[in-house]
Amino acid sequence: MTLFYGLLVGVAMGAFIQRVGASSPAMILENLRLKDLSVIKFMATTIAVGSILAYLLAAGGAPMHFDIKPTYVIGVALGGLVFGVGFALGGYCPGTCVVGIGEGRKDAWAAIAGGVAGAFVFTLLWPVLEPALIKPFNYGKVTVPQLLGASPVVAAAVLAAVFLTIVTLLPTRPGEAPRG
């Protein structure tokens, strides 16, 4: 049954990504060049709504399957930097290229092929990378409210308020006439 839920979530997510234009590499580059912030605003809105809803459900006693990724500072930061360069180079992320294939983009196949190659090379280098970049400075599965000693619902509400304020105030297309 959880497999079926996974499929449903994927179809919905793929449709949202396609409709907002995030599967378009040109659109991603417009966002990274800060000419059009619609995908960044879409992500911030998603996080704000998801965070407050997930932690409210948890507070209400719902059996949530949270899965916090461990904070190994070096590997996470380096991985993010490598990811950022690739994101700007290709204009795809690991999910949007799959959506791109679904809607008929041919270069998305090249991005997937590159992704498989990247994951394969990472697999081969794992015995070297794990002791060097993942095991040191690993603070485990920690959340910001845990670090601050705050309630997760309150932290989620603060995050949602900050994100929603920013997306409301920022123009969607900086440098052009009022937002639309």
Added chain:
Amino acid sequence: MRSPPGAAVAGPRPAVPMATRTASPPASASRSAARTVGGIPPWASLGVLFGVTSALSILAFGPIGVSGTYPRAIGSVARAIAPGWAANEGYLVKMGSVVTPESLLVVGLLLGGFLARRLGHQPRPVAAEVVHAVERTPGRRYLTAFLGGFLILFGARLAGGCTSGHIISGITQLAASSFIFAAAVFGAGILTAKLIRPRA
């Protein structure tokens, strides 16, 4: 005036240089594909819908994520064709079986992208949008897409997640690591995007 961000490359090997090809901007490139409804921009309505979906996903099976499916798929192929090698690759063993809700989510992305375009009666997107000045031939565009794909998966696997698993799901759950990852991605991504010359 800004030029449309994406130019069309119709096929893998066009006979004329790309600069001379006239192209209408792809529907989804310069503006969001979805229309503004009742004054609410698409990024807002779609963001709310995606936020609800992401919270329900945590309730149903776990946070959304994509990049882990790549090594799991490699592992399943490797176990079929080279079981001895696969059993000794620590990372493939660690990532486990490809039969997970997350893998079905990736299949769903394919369907969702297809259905959203078809049911939205949108034109087929151009095969390969040109986004950088260096992409003067289709081959160059396919090369940058490949290199980009390589780096995002290598980076995501090093960090333990990608845009969906780390940035969306991670910050949704308020994970400390995901704030670090997001800052690094947007720092390097914006810098790289500003440094690479855009298509004129």
